Amino acid sequence: MTNPKADRVRDVAKLAQRSARARRGLFLAEGPQAVREALRLGSTAVAEVYASEACLERYPELDDLAHATGALRLATDEVLAAMADTVNPQGIVAVCRQLDAGLDEVLAQSPRLLAVLCRVQDPGNAGTILRAADAAGADAVVLTDGSVDIYNPKAVRSTAGSLFHVPVVVGVDVDELVRRARAAGLGVLAADGYGTVDLDVLQDESAARRLGAREGEQRSEDQHDGGDAPSSVAAGPALEAPTVWLFGNEAQGLSDAELALADARVAVPVYGEAESLNVGTAATVCLYASARAQRREDRAGG
Numbered sequence: 001m002t003n004p005k006a007d008r009v010r011d012v013a014k015l016a017q018r019s020a021r022a023r024r025g026l027f028l029a030e031g032p033q034a035v036r037e038a039l040r041l042g043s044t045a046v047a048e049v050y051a052s053e054a055c056l057e058r059y060p061e062l063d064d065l066a067h068a069t070g071a072l073r074l075a076t077d078e079v080l081a082a083m084a085d086t087v088n089p090q091g092i093v094a095v096c097r098q099l100d101a102g103l104d105e106v107l108a109q110s111p112r113l114l115a116v117l118c119r120v121q122d123p124g125n126a127g128t129i130l131r132a133a134d135a136a137g138a139d140a141v142v143l144t145d146g147s148v149d150i151y152n153p154k155a156v157r158s159t160a161g162s163l164f165h166v167p168v169v170v171g172v173d174v175d176e177l178v179r180r181a182r183a184a185g186l187g188v189l190a191a192d193g194y195g196t197v198d199l200d201v202l203q204d205e206s207a208a209r210r211l212g213a214r215e216g217e218q219r220s221e222d223q224h225d226g227g228d229a230p231s232s233v234a235a236g237p238a239l240e241a242p243t244v245w246l247f248g249n250e251a252q253g254l255s256d257a258e259l260a261l262a263d264a265r266v267a268v269p270v271y272g273e274a275e276s277l278n279v280g281t282a283a284t285v286c287l288y289a290s291a292r293a294q295r296r297e298d299r300a301g302g
Contacts, residue, residue, distance in 0.1 A: 001050065001075040004082035012050070012083040012095055018149050025098050027151035028083075029163075031090040032059050037161030038096050039065035045164060048095040050075040050083060055091025062092065085153035098151060101140060101167035103177065107184045111139035112242040113290050114181065118174055118258050119146040119249040120279060126150055127158020128280035129247060134162035136284075136291040142169045142177060178244070178261045186242040188262045190254050191286050193276045195265030197236050199289055202266065206239045206293040237264045239293035247283045 001009070014020040015028045026047060029038050032055070038045045039062065049066045050073050056063040066072040080089045106114070115133040120126050126148045133141050143150060150156075150168055178188050237243075246262060248254030259265055268277055268285050277285070 001073055001079045004076075004078045006079075009079055009082050012048075012093070015095065016085045016153055018152070021098070021149065021151050026095055027098060027156060028085060028153055029094045029096050029156055030084050030086055030092070030153065031157070032062060032092060034156060034159070034161045034163075035092050035094045036062055036065065037164040038094050039069065041099075041164055043069050043071070045096050045099060046071060046094050047097055048073065049092070050080060050094075051092040052077055052080060058091070066092075086157070099164075099168070101169050103142070103169050103172060103180065106140040106142075106167055106169055107180060109139065110184070110242075111186070112294055113138040113287065114140050114142060114186065114244045115283060115287060116142045116144065116172075116174070116177065116244055116246050117147050118144050118246055118254055119252075120247065121148050122250050123148050123152040123155035124158045125250060125278065125280045126152075127155040127160075127163075129283045130155075130159045130166060130168070131162040132280070132284040132287055134159075134166045136287040137295075138166065138287060138291070140167040140169060142172050144172050144174045144177070174246070174258055174261065181244045184242075186244050187237055188244045188246065189237055189286070190246045190259050190262035190265045191248070191268070191279075191282050192254060192259060192265040193267055193282075195267035197264045197266045199266050199268050199286065202236050202239050203289055203293065205236060206296075209238070209240075210296055237266075239290050240297035243290050245283070245286050245290065247279050247286075250279055 015026055021027050029035050035049065046069050048071045049069060051066060053074060080091065080093055083093050115129055115138050117126055117129060130141050130150065148155060150170060156163055181188065246254060246258060248258065266286065268282050270276065
């Protein structure tokens with residue numbers, strides 16, 4: 001393709017608009033990293049691929065993956081620039097199918113860690129949280145009503161390909177989500193800078209429970225005389241338990257109604273002079289705290 005004003009080029013470029021994405025069920029992935037992760041899902045995720053010869057020569061893996069879809073079209077840099085949301089699309093653009101998961105589907109898999117975006121509006125923050133959830137091994141990301149469109153081009157770029165790794169549920173009512181998550185055996189924690197529960201304390205308690213369990217097992221092996229059991233740990237919510245984390249709006253945080261849904265309001269401690277952490281950073285810390293506790297519990301149990 002050589003004509004940046006062609007109808008097909010304009011059709012692809014319109015996917016930068018939310019209305020076009022919603023109507024067609026498609027979105028754009030730009031750049032080698034995002035397109036690579038999309039192509040690994042094959043035609044399930046990718047409808048069309050447009051790439052320059054230079055890009056395919058530079059990334060032979062992309063060349064192989066794109067040809068395997070049967071949807072590859074060579075395009076000039078001018079055409080790619082006209083299609084893309086960025087000034088420099090790095091030589092490759094994919095038109096992808098939206099892959100929304102259903103809440104029923106996610107809960108049926110007995111999830112242990114869910115990240116819930118409650119009215120998060122900034123596409124960069126939404127993409128960062130999704131990427132962090134992927135890295136932490138979360139089972140799904142849920143966006144409630146009023147959250148940004150995760151298929152916004154900036155959000156897609158911010159996920160760095162993680163959008164194609166983690167099930168994403170969109171447009172969920174938070175009250176329904178919490179009710180159904182609890183019925184499925186998950187606890188609910190709210191990330192709140194003014195929370196009365198300290199995340200560090202929860203991590204210490206989780207480690208103490210694990211140590212106490214190990215000592216108890218050793219004592220059972222070494223003693224058969226009815227000795228005392230190891231002392232219990234005064235505990236807040238257990239990070240090692242299946243957990244839903246609620247993350248709130250950038251400017252307003254979680255609403256009173258959203259906070260009331262949680263079992264505990266958990267604050268990430270700030271040791272320096274910063275007023276607070278942004279939601280993307282706070283979510284990363286919280287998700288990793290749960291993931292670490294759960295994996296240590298798995299190793300101890302195994």
